[in-house]
Amino acid sequence: MVxxxxxxxxxxxxRTVVANPxxxxxxxxxxxxxxxxxxxxxxxxxxxxxxxGYAVLGPVVKDGSIDYGPVRKVSDxxxxxxxxxxxxxxxxxxxxxxMIFGYANGxxxxxxxxxxxxxxxxxxxxxxEGAVVPRREQHDEGPYAVVGVRSCDxxxxxxxxxxxxxxxxxxxxxxxxxxxxxVVAVSCSDPAGTCFCVSMGTGPRPTAxxxxxxxxxxxxxxxxxxxxxxLEAASERGVEVLREVGGRIxxxxxxxxxxxxxxxxxxxxxxxxxxEGLKDLLYASADSPMWDEVADRCLxxxxxTMVCPTCFCTDVEDVSDLAGDSMQRxxxxxxxxxxxxxxxxxxxxxxxxxxRYRQWMxxxxxxxxxxxxxxxxxxxxxxxxxxPAGIDITEQAAVLREES
Numbered sequence: 463m464v465x466x467x468x469x470x471x472x473x474x475x476x477r478t479v480v481a482n483p484x485x486x487x488x489x490x491x492x493x494x495x496x497x498x499x500x501x502x503x504x505x506x507x508x509x510x511x512x513x514x515g516y517a518v519l520g521p522v523v524k525d526g527s528i529d530y531g532p533v534r535k536v537s538d539x540x541x542x543x544x545x546x547x548x549x550x551x552x553x554x555x556x557x558x559x560x561m562i563f564g565y566a567n568g569x570x571x572x573x574x575x576x577x578x579x580x581x582x583x584x585x586x587x588x589x590x591e592g593a594v595v596p597r598r599e600q601h602d603e604g605p606y607a608v609v610g611v612r613s614c615d616x617x618x619x620x621x622x623x624x625x626x627x628x629x630x631x632x633x634x635x636x637x638x639x640x641x642x643x644x645v646v647a648v649s650c651s652d653p654a655g656t657c658f659c660v661s662m663g664t665g666p667r668p669t670a671x672x673x674x675x676x677x678x679x680x681x682x683x684x685x686x687x688x689x690x691x692x693l694e695a696a697s698e699r700g701v702e703v704l705r706e707v708g709g710r711i712x713x714x715x716x717x718x719x720x721x722x723x724x725x726x727x728x729x730x731x732x733x734x735x736x737x738e739g740l741k742d743l744l745y746a747s748a749d750s751p752m753w754d755e756v757a758d759r760c761l762x763x764x765x766x767t768m769v770c771p772t773c774f775c776t777d778v779e780d781v782s783d784l785a786g787d788s789m790q791r792x793x794x795x796x797x798x799x800x801x802x803x804x805x806x807x808x809x810x811x812x813x814x815x816x817x818r819y820r821q822w823m824x825x826x827x828x829x830x831x832x833x834x835x836x837x838x839x840x841x842x843x844x845x846x847x848x849x850p851a852g853i854d855i856t857e858q859a860a861v862l863r864e865e866s
Contacts, residue, residue, distance in 0.1 A: 495701045496694045498716045499709035504562075504691055505536050507646075508609070510706045516607035516644055519575060521568065526554060528568030530575055533609060540565060547654035547732075547843065549852030560689065563610055563682045566654035567842055571615035571771035572608055576639040577622060579768075583635065583778075584791040594789070605642035611676070613665035614657075614840040616647050618771035619674035624834055625774055644699065645676040651723045655732030656843030658856055662735065664840045667724040670696060672836065678703065681720035692720045733843060735856045736863060737827075744828040747862045748820065756858055757816035759851040764797035766845035766853075767822070772838050775803070798822050823855060 499507070511518050512534070520533035523540050533539060544557040545565045557564055586594040611619070623640070626633040647668035650659070659665030663672075668679045677700035681692045692712055695701040767773045777796040782789035796803055799818045804811035812818050830838030839855070846854045 495704050496692065496712040496717075497704050497707060497709035498690050498692050498712045499707065500688065500690050501536055503707060503709045506707050506709075507693070507703070508533060508535065510703055511607040511609075511644060514607075514644075514703075516605055517603050518607045518609065520609035521563070521565075523554065527552065528554070528565055529570060530568075530572060530608065536562070539563075539610070544652060545654060547656045547847040549656065549846050549854050550849055551852075552847045559684055561651070561682060561684055563648050563680075564652050566650065566652060566657055567612055567615070567844065569769055569844065569848060571618055571842065571844075572611050573615075573618065573622065573771050575606060575608060576619070576643070577626070577633075577636055577774070579795045581635060581793045582790050583793050586789045588787040604639060605644070606639065607644040607646070609646040610648045610680075611645055611668075612648060612650055612842075613668040613673065614650075614659040614662075614842040615771050616645070616668055616673040616676060617662075617664040617840045618842070619645075620672060621772045621834065621836065621838065621840075622774060623674055624836075644703075645674065646678045646680055647676040647696075649679070649681040649720065649724050650727050651682060653727050653731050654843060654847070656846040656854075657731050657841065658733035658735050658843060659841035660728050660731050661733070661737060661856075662837060662839060662841035666727040668696075676700075681723055683716070683719050683723065685719070687719075690716075692716050733841075733846070733854070733856045735839075735841065735859055737837070740859060741828040741831050743859075743862055743866055744824045747865070748824075750862055750865055752858060752861045752865065753816045753820045755861075756819055756853060757814065759853055760799075760815050760819050761850060762799045762801075762815050762818060763850060764799045765848045765850065767797040767799060768795065769844040769848045770826075771840060771842060771844070772826075773797075798825070823858065827855075827859065 508518055518533050519530050520538070521528050521540050522531040522533065522538055523543055524531060528540055528543070528545070539562045541562050542557050542560050543565055544555050546553045546555055547566060552569070585597045587597065589595050622636070626636040627640070649668065650666035653666060668676060675697065677697040679694040679696055683690050683692060693704055693707070693709070695704050775796040775798060776793050779792045779794060780789065781792065798804070798821055801810050801813070812821055826838040830836070846852070
């Protein structure tokens with residue numbers, strides 16, 4: 463099943479505020495309100511967001527990876543942790559400094575915050591008279607303030623805003639979680655060997671435009687001058703928060719140092735994907751022998767789709783207890799690598815691994831553009847790192863180009 467079904471929620475469904483007013487430098491609110499803060503100032507930012515009623519989330523070390531979780535203090539963040547990523551390999555490593563955002567990315571983007579992997583959309587309980595009484599699920603947590611969103615994941619979030627909110631039937635559950643969310647984006651300083659956001663025009667520095675709107679942009683700086691963070695306002699709410707946080711007014715030296723961080727990251731991308739004419743190349747390569755070669759390696763394990771920040775396919779499962787007194791409908795992430803994903807009356811449309819991988823890659827890099835006006839790939843490299851067989855989407859695209 464392609465695309466999620468609308469869920470139910472207890473909040474008013476008119477609360478679908480996603481886009482925040484972008485700061486206009488000509489109005490005098492930026493860049494004069496940009497601040498440079500130290501670790502104490504970073505803690506103040508967390509406290510200010512919590513004080514404004516946000517459920518503050520950020521990157522935390524969990525189960526051998528970086529994941530999003532509740533953040534109440536700076537020490538909850540991945541202080542001194544980095545990562546090493548290669549095809550079929552992901553490892554956390556201890557850095558030789560105290561960088562907080564000195565890693566490329568974790569197994570998951572911010573996607574599960576707003577679009578959970580499993581979600582109960584309807585529940586029913588049998589009463590004393592035997593009638594089933596429906597209960598609407600509530601989303602009481604939030605609004606969310608998410609700290610540390612990478613630029614590639616920001617663009618993925620923008621794709622979800624288009625797919626889940628911009629079409630005729632908006633996803634109600636996603637709309638509730640996205641409503642009034644405060645986003646603190648972070649510049650990437652240490653890309654992994656699997657990253658190729660520069661190829662896709664999605665990083666490493668957060669910029670307004672194609673990605674989801676954000677409120678603050680953060681660049682972490684650690685040098686002889688000290689450990690500090692440049693905070694740049696990107697919305698009116700961001701300006702308000704920065705004024706409350708305080709700190710030193712940012713100067714040209716701070717901005718120059720921040721620019722150097724992302725310029726260095728651009729030169730250390732581990733992968734490159736040539737996107738010139740890629741959509742038409744994929745359409746013309748349906749019979750390429752490359753699909754057979756990759757099918758011999760692909761396990762159809764679905765890892766690539768489960769870690770992809772833009773995939774949005776779901777399935778619906780109805781479950782009940784043995785007595786039949788409790789029942790619920792659950793929405794769960796689905797994958798086009800599942801043989802049941804394309805099942806129609808009489809059988810599956812894509813019966814082979816070859817057909818499924820071809821569908822995934824062609825849709826992600828080709829037909830997604832026809833559907834939504836942008837590529838379905840943001841260059842995060844997760845599908846490469848978390849593939850047990852080490853299949854590399856950039857290499858497979860290069861093979862097709864060489865064949866042509």
